[in-house]
Amino acid sequence: MDAGQNSRKHQVVIQAIGILLTCQLAGEVLSQALNLPLPGPVIGLIILILGLFFFG
Structure with missing residues (x-):
């Protein structure tokens, strides 16, 4: 595996973590704003x- 493939894999992992955290943040905002009984995550x-x- 060369450096280009390794770098691409790191970019994909960082993007996936960003998507997960964004969804969790959106859930937390909705939970707090609408006073929902479900936790944000x-x-x-x-x-x-x-x-x-x-x-997907």
């Missing part, structure tokens, strides 16, 4: 699953 997981279902 659970709502974020639902957002992630819906995103994968529609776009």
Whole structure:
């Protein structure tokens, strides 16, 4: 494996972590703003699953 492939893998991992954290943040914002009984990370997981279902 050369440096270019290794760099690309790192970029993919960083992008995936960013997507996960963004979904968790969106869930937390929705949970707090709408005073929902579900925790923010659970709502974020639902957002992630819906995103994968529609776009993935």
